Amino acid sequence: MSWSTLGWIVAALLLFWGIGAYNRLMRLRNAIGEAFVQLDQQFGARAEVSARLLTLARPALESEQAAFDALDSAQAEVQAAVLAARSKPYAGDPLASLAVATAVHAAALTRLVSLVEHHGELGRDAEIQAQLAELKLIERQRAFSRQVFNQAVSQYNEAAKQFPTRVLASLYGFAEARSL
Numbered sequence: 001m002s003w004s005t006l007g008w009i010v011a012a013l014l015l016f017w018g019i020g021a022y023n024r025l026m027r028l029r030n031a032i033g034e035a036f037v038q039l040d041q042q043f044g045a046r047a048e049v050s051a052r053l054l055t056l057a058r059p060a061l062e063s064e065q066a067a068f069d070a071l072d073s074a075q076a077e078v079q080a081a082v083l084a085a086r087s088k089p090y091a092g093d094p095l096a097s098l099a100v101a102t103a104v105h106a107a108a109l110t111r112l113v114s115l116v117e118h119h120g121e122l123g124r125d126a127e128i129q130a131q132l133a134e135l136k137l138i139e140r141q142r143a144f145s146r147q148v149f150n151q152a153v154s155q156y157n158e159a160a161k162q163f164p165t166r167v168l169a170s171l172y173g174f175a176e177a178r179s180l
Contacts, residue, residue, distance in 0.1 A: 021165045028156040035149040036089035042142035053131045074105035090177040150179040
């Protein structure tokens, strides 16, 4: 076998390895997007239940307008952050904004739930209790969806850090993904 033939074989092996590594990274990055779709659905469901809970609680808690405004504002921030993250759920900046917005929303929602539970007649209202139960179910589902998303991010990041795939990842701009 001549050196020329050996050179062609090595070049072909490197080419096929590069194609395989690129496809693996793309598949793992697409898995992040698929996992985000589930998370996105949970954010939407939580927004709907939060809006219904606000509608039910607002008349009885007129003195707590600040809590309602805080929840409305936090929900708008979450929706904007989800919209930004939807196109590139593997990008760091939109996910960082989403993490912050989610924490602010959770605090505002916790305050509203606390007000509802400690307000006599609202705590016993069947419709409000149904919304609270649905909200708790959605939060458990969202936690599971977030875990699946974070696992997909972890698998992608591990693959992108392995040598020699790391060289290809930096060459093609595969940046590290951020978990929630």
